[in-house]
Amino acid sequence: MKLNDSKRDAALLLTVLLGLASVVALSRWLDDHRPPVDTKVQEEQLYLNGATARRISLGFNGLAADWYWMRSLQYVGRKIVAVPGDVQIDSLGQLNLKLLAPLLDNATTLDPQFLEPYQYAAIVLPDVDRAEAIRITKKGIAANPGVWRLYQHLGYIYWQQKDFQAAADAYDQGSKLPGVPAWMLGMKAKMAVEGGSRDLAREIYQRMYEQAGDRQVQEMARRRLMQLDSMDQREGLDKILSSVKTKTGRCPSSWKEIEPVLRALRVNVDPGGTPLDPSGTAYLLRTAECDTAIDPSSQVPVR
């Protein structure tokens, strides 16, 4: 009797194992033979708008907002991964992110106090849909009038748009709020006087880097800061190359030729005498143009 029971158990266990193995095999076959998804279907508009989603969320609106937020991140992440090469999250216009604005809009309608989607909208959306970026940020200000960071985001969008007066106004309104950091107070004047300057850009990205909660945004700000430093460095290197060319009548054929000059001017160089960009990658010397270029493998954004 016991032997029969054991045999039956073994047979059942074998059935379970074989069944599971078959399920896995069939799933893999189906995955491999699934027809490619039509991009039009994939990019179909969201079924629910934020207001409807909020109404039917039965008090789980915070969780639903989190879901839309994570979906936004995954959506952008998938698009970035699909593109070869290095892409900055503030210049994703070419990726056709038409669902990003509705996703962020839904997240912020479901939970108007959720600040991260507003920041994401201010940084990623302008290159995709500037009007939506401004609308969502203004919606955030209307829902959270006491949060100075939202004015900072709005000022950033206008600054990128080179609308320095609107940016100055946004910083000005934010600077009147209680608890605002000291640097916000000076932003209005700086924006009005030196709107397009590199120093102001550096300050904007520095503040963004310090305050970003999202790693992607922080990384973008870090790279933009490196880009600004690199612009200064390349200007300096180009001046050196130009003065050598003036003196010798030709452009140096390699960095090695001017290594002593670079070392004397305390330029950061590698052991071979090649100057390094802020990410530690060697600069390229373009002898035809007699100027400096960023190596495509460098972390410093070219655009």
Add this chain to the structure above:
Amino acid sequence: MDTVETVKTVGSPTPTHAGAGRRIITIAGNTFREAVRDRVLYNLVLFVLILTAAAVFIGELSGGQERKIIIDLGLSAMLLFGVFIAIFVGVGLVYKEIERRTVYAIFSKPVGRGEFLVGKYLGLCLTLLVNVVVMGAGVSLALIYVTRGWNPLALTIWPAILLIYVELMVLTGVALLFSSFSSPALSALLTFFVFIIGHFSADLKSLANSMGGSAARWLFAGLYYLLPNLSNLTFITPAAHGQLPAAGNVAVVILYSLIYVLVILAAATVIFRRRNFK
């Protein structure tokens, strides 16, 4: 030991007000034990698994928002699990006793119908309390884990947890009310509808205001006041931002809910008293 055996030991020849409290406590304790024996608290294991997975993996997916998501997820799961327990256990509280015919034995003893219902209700509320407190502690610990140290949110979420518990108390009462005259399946369905409509109260009110005809206006206004306004008890989303509800509001909402429960239990007792168990 089931309800009959327990009540036998505390019963006296005729139900007296003096012994009512003791009988209610006995029935409540027994209901709690029965729920534990029915492995109702096993849902805690699933809850812990969800929270652990969230704490470990959500950081990668949330763009630095793991604290908010853990609170939203933890408190929403707490509410959802609680609602399922309140509905599916609540609708069976009376029905099981009738089906097993133990109710005949109970009422042959000096136990009032109201005492029986209140005892059953309090027993399930105690089960839910244990559930909610353990889950709340789990969320607080998960928060401390993801922040790698003390986080004030671990404390500030507790008023929201209190309101979740009060919502579950109301739903348990509703489930008990329906189960006092209906089948478990229908009771579960009706209670679930009340849960849904309870979160649509604002829409009921605006519907009432927008209706032209006075009959429809009265109907929707009546539903608005008759059904529990559960959206008053929802504070999960603000809690995830570290906000605390105003103490005055919490007190009024709790008072509203307790009065509502009182009304439901009284109505359930009236209905239950008319049922013949002799």
